[in-house]
Structure formats: C-alpha cells, structure tokens
Amino acid sequence: MEQRISFVTIATADLEASRRFYVDGLGWEPELHVPGEVVMLTAGERLVLSLWDRAAFEAELGGTTVSGPGLLPFTLSHNVETPALVDEVLRLAAAAGALVGGATDREWGGYTGYFADPDGVRWEVAWNPGPIGLRVVPTTDTTPRG
Template sequence: MDQRLSFVTLAVRDLDAARRFYLDGLGWQAELDVPGEVLMVRVADKVVLSLWDEAAFAAEVGRAPSRDSVAPLTLAHNVATREEVGEVLQTAAAAGASYVRPAQERDWGGYTGYFADPDGFLWEVAWNPGEIGASVLP
C-alpha cells in the first residue's frame, strides 16, 4: 500500500455555512459542489478536503458522527513566515471562525495559533522553520 492521504472528510451540520466559510470567507475554490450533499476543495496537489452534509455523511458511511466532545485531531495550514500566522488567523476570524488559541512561540521552534471552523473542527495555523515545515509548502 502506498503511503498517502488522499481525502480528509468532515461531516458538517450546515453545508451552506461551510460553503460560506471556506469559499466566500477564506477564498478557496470548489472542485466539486453538490448542494445539500458535499463540497470538495483541493487543498494540495493530491489532497482533497471533503465537506459532507451530516445526513449525507451518515447515509454514506452508515452512522452519524458523534459530537459529544472535541474530535482528537487538528487540521493544519502551514505558512512560510511567522507573520502569516496572524494574517491567516485574522482571515479565518473574519470568515466566521472562532479563536481557540492565539498565536505563540512553541518550544520546538515554531509559531502557531488555532481556530475552529463553524462546525468546531480545529485548524492549526503554523510557521515551522524546520525542514519538515518547508517540505509541505508550495
């Protein structure tokens, strides 16, 4: 099996709100948009963020997502400079995100902050000056 991640799928409560946040607010472009069902956005050369209406998600996978607590995962958006972290956090907030943690220096040498999208999915905005950080930038 190839070592690869192709899709990140998130079940969202309100697909129209997700569309407004990701497309209108963040300025991302849809690759596929099926109203009432799914919105797909290419986020890397071979990686797609797939936002499914919660009911359509449950029909697809056979069960509804649990919303009992914060999901034990984060999505990350890495940037090339320390200053861009604050810029992305501000853009997300203007689009309707809520701040989770303000940007701060990290013990490992980077600078990160967190926001939650309208469904509560956590996004890390990170400047990682190390080799692995540079390897994920365009």
Template sequence: MEPRISFVTLAVRDLAATRTFYVDGLGWAPELDVPGEVVMIRAGTHLILSLWDETHFEAEVGAIGRGDGVPPFTLAHNVASREEVDSVLAEARTAGADVGAAVERDWGGYTGYFADRDGVRWEIAYNPGEIGQSVLPGPSAD
C-alpha cells in the first residue's frame, strides 16, 4: 500500500450549517453536494474533504464514540508566511469559527488553531522547514 490519504471524512451533526461554514464562510467549492447526506470538497490535488451527515456516517461506518474534550486529531493547513496564518485565522473567525491566537513555536514556526462547528481543530501553520515547505502548492507539490 502506498503512503497516501485520498479522503478525510468528518461526521457532522448539522450538515447544512457545516456546509455554510466551509462553502459560504471559507469560500470552498463543493465537488459533490447531496443535501442532507454529504458535501465533498477538493482539498488538494489528490485529497477530498468529505463532510457526512452523522446519521448516514453511522449507518455505514458504525456508532460514533462521544466524550468530553477535543477530538483526538487535527487537520492542518500550511501557508507560506506568518501573515497568512493571521489572515486565515481572521477569515475563519469571520466564518464563525472558535479561533485561538497564533503563537511562535519553539521549532521556528508560527501556528494557530480554529475549531469548526463540530469542534474539529484546524491548525493553520507557517513551517519554514523543508517538510513544511514541501506541502505548499507550487512546483514541489504533488
């Protein structure tokens, strides 16, 4: 098996509100939009963010575990500068996200987080290192 992720699927409580956040708020364009069921958005050349109504998700995948606290994963969106980190966090705040302040990291980067309507944490990161630069769009991107 190749080391590759093709889809990131998130089960959401209110698909219409989640669609509004990502499509109207952040300006992302759906490639597939089935009201009440799923919204799929291209998030990279070979990556789709799939937002599923949780009832449909549970019918196919199984019961969702619930608990207190933050979901035990983050999604990351890398950008080319510290200023872009602040700009994206401001855009997310305008879209209705719960946004934390960006901070300088010990490893030389600059990152901040926002949470979407279901509490999924997105890290917005400027990573000046080789691995951080390798995931930015452009000639070195896949």
C-alpha cells in the first residue's frame, strides 16, 4: 500500500451548514456538490475533503457512528488505480491484523471496501473512476498542470 491519504471524509449532522461554513465562510470552492448527499473540496494537491450527510455516510459504512463533543465520525481514504488493487490492499490490511469489510460496487460507480486499524480508525480503500477520484491517484492524475 502506497503511503498516502487521498480523502478525509467527515460525516456531518447538517451538510448544508457545513457547506456554508467551508464555501461561504472560508471561501473554499467545491469540486462537487450533490445537495443532501455530499460536498467535495480540494484540500491539497492530491487530497480531497469530503463532507457527507451523516445518514448517507452510515449507510455506506453499514452501521451507525459514534459522535459527541470533540469526537467526529470520519474515515480516511486510500484511492487506487483499479478494482483489483482495492482487493489487494484489503488483503494486505487483513494480513496485518485489521478488521476488514469486503469490497463492493457502489451506486455512484466505484468499488470500495473498508478496514479498521488497531484503534478502530476506518480506512476506505477505493477505486473511483470519476474525475475527482482519478485526480488523487498519482498515476492517473487528470488535473491540467500549468
């Protein structure tokens, strides 16, 4: 597994309030906004901050999340070039002792699975064929360079 993070995903209690904070308040430009579901913002050259509606986030993870003051439900994502690499990284994580959930095709067109590190931090391993997903993978970067 290449040593990098592609997405930081935060499950939000109020997606539109989070969108207003980052876009209207901080002046960040969204790369993708699907009202009621997700807002994606560039956070670095190959890093995306993804704000998800809490219910959609929990549906994809297959369970509820724990939250409270100072404790946010989130995942880190490692995007790869092919669906086969998703399975390979999940096998590697399992061999390292991670709790692994099987990968599945997603309704948005990608293929993802999750594993948890020893502290329970969830990592998504994703093949995302869309422009944002391809941009964060070094060998498939489609961002024009000036």
